[in-house]
Every structure is written in structure tokens, then in C-alpha cells.
Amino acid sequence: xxxxxxxxxxxxxxxxxxxxxxxxxxxxxxxxxxxxxxxxxxxxxxxxxxxxxxxxxxxxxxxxxxxxxxxxxxxxxxxxxxxxxxxxxxxxxxxxxxxxxxxxxxxxxxxxxxx
Amino acid sequence: xxxxxxxxxxxxxxxxxxxxxxxxxxxxxxxxxxxxxxxxxxxxxxxxxxxxxxxxxxxxxxxxxxxxxxxxxxxxxxxxxxxxxxxxxxxxxxxxxxxxxxxxxxxxxxxxxxxx
Numbered sequence: 001x002x003x004x005x006x007x008x009x010x011x012x013x014x015x016x017x018x019x020x021x022x023x024x025x026x027x028x029x030x031x032x033x034x035x036x037x038x039x040x041x042x043x044x045x046x047x048x049x050x051x052x053x054x055x056x057x058x059x060x061x062x063x064x065x066x067x068x069x070x071x072x073x074x075x076x077x078x079x080x081x082x083x084x085x086x087x088x089x090x091x092x093x094x095x096x097x098x099x100x101x102x103x104x105x106x107x108x109x110x111x112x113x114x115x
Numbered sequence: 116x117x118x119x120x121x122x123x124x125x126x127x128x129x130x131x132x133x134x135x136x137x138x139x140x141x142x143x144x145x146x147x148x149x150x151x152x153x154x155x156x157x158x159x160x161x162x163x164x165x166x167x168x169x170x171x172x173x174x175x176x177x178x179x180x181x182x183x184x185x186x187x188x189x190x191x192x193x194x195x196x197x198x199x200x201x202x203x204x205x206x207x208x209x210x211x212x213x214x215x216x217x218x219x220x221x222x223x224x225x226x227x228x229x230x231x
Contacts, residue, residue: 004158031217040124042205042221043159050216058218090158094217102147102166102209102217106158 023091121222138206
């Protein structure tokens with residue numbers, strides 16, 4: 001059982017380059033989330049999705065775009081990377097709150113460095 | 116609005132000593148509360164959760180936490196630290212009603228160091 005899988009796990013970009021992080025979950029979860037983790041700041045929500053074809057902004061959405069074309073996949077895109085986007089990115093998924101108590105299941109993270 | 120504050124970004128204990136990691140929350144509606152653990156270069160793993168049932172919650176690896184509404188706290192404890200407990204710990208809150216988006220609001224994290 002793979003759970004939540006993120007690719008790639010490591011990436012180095014130059015300022016201005018674009019890239020996409022892929023998150024895939026095999027638990028049939030409806031809800032998916034992208035967080036970023038920075039030292040001393042915990043995890044901050046970038047974007048989230050409550051179902052296929054839907055996305056919404058989180059706490060720190062600027063500079064990122066997302067898409068949820070398939071229920072099992074949630075893509076995070078950086079159109080023009082900036083050094084401030086150097087971070088560790090975590091994808092998470094869950095069942096809807098009405099059917100569970102809100103536990104999120106996390107991937108192992110993607111470490112992005114923007115030079 | 117919801118928020119979580121973890122008191123102390125670094126906590127150091129000796130092996131066998133009591134572990135106490137502090138978490139205070141702010142929420143305008145009844146919350147669900149969580150503790151997650153992150154080992155180096157790994158994702159977050161759920162330790163335990165409070166979902167409005169028993170106020171004393173037991174989790175994995177001997178950890179437990181007590182929900183105290185009057186103090187808006189959800190502190191994490193373990194009677195005897197083990198070297199393998201060294202990790203970063205996150206407290207998180209979400210809204211306890213149906214129809215919410217399931218978002219978790221995380222604290223800043225506390226790094227636990229266990230000395231031999």
C-alpha cells in the first residue's frame with residue numbers, strides 16, 4: 001500500500017524556471033492538500049482540493065498553481081521559481097471531515113532549492 | 116480564526132526523563148486537535164488525536180495528551196524518553212464540524228532532543 005507518493009523527491013531550479021510537483025494517493029481520498037515547511041514556521045497550506053476538478057487557495061498561494069484533473073492526483077506548479085520558494089513541500093490527503101475526524105495522511109516530501 | 120502556539124522550539128531531555136511538549140490553541144468553535152511527529156527526512160506521522168471524546172488521549176509509542184478546554188491546551192507527554200523519540204513534533208488544529216474543508220493549522224514545531 002503506497003499511500004501518498006510525491007515526485008520528485010529532490011529538485012534544484014534556477015530562478016525563473018518552471019516545474020511541477022506530482023502527488024498521487026491510492027486511498028480513494030476526496031480531499032488533498034499542498035503544504036510547505038520552512039524552519040521555525042511549521043507547515044503552511046498553499047492550496048487544497050475538496051474533490052476532482054476543484055481547487056482553492058490556502059494561506060500562502062502566491063506563486064503557485066494547482067490542478068486536480070483526477071481524483072488520485074494533485075499537481076503543484078511553479079511557473080517562475082523564486083529563491084523564496086526554496087522549501088520542503090508536503091502533499092497530504094484525507095477523507096471528507098463528515099466521514100472522519102480530520103486525520104491527514106502525508107507524503108514523504110519534496111525538497112526544492114531555487115538558486 | 117484558528118491558531119496553534121507551541122511553546123519552545125527546542126526541548127532537550129535525558130533518556131528516561133519525562134517528555135512534556137506544550138501546545139495552546141485558539142478556536143472559535145470546538146476543535147479537533149492533533150499531534151504529528153516528523154523523523155529526519157520523512158513525512159509527518161500521526162501520534163494521536165482529540166475528537167471530542169475522552170479528554171485524555173493515548174497515542175502510539177507511549178505518548179499521550181490531555182485536552183483542557185479551560186486552559187485551551189493540548190500538551191503532549193511521555194513518562195520516559197527514549198533515544199528513538201528524537202524528532203520534530205507538530206501540534207495542529209482543525210474545525211470539528213461537517214462541511215469544513217479539513218484543513219489543519221499547524222504550530223511552529225518543537226524539536227525534541229534526547230540525551231544519553
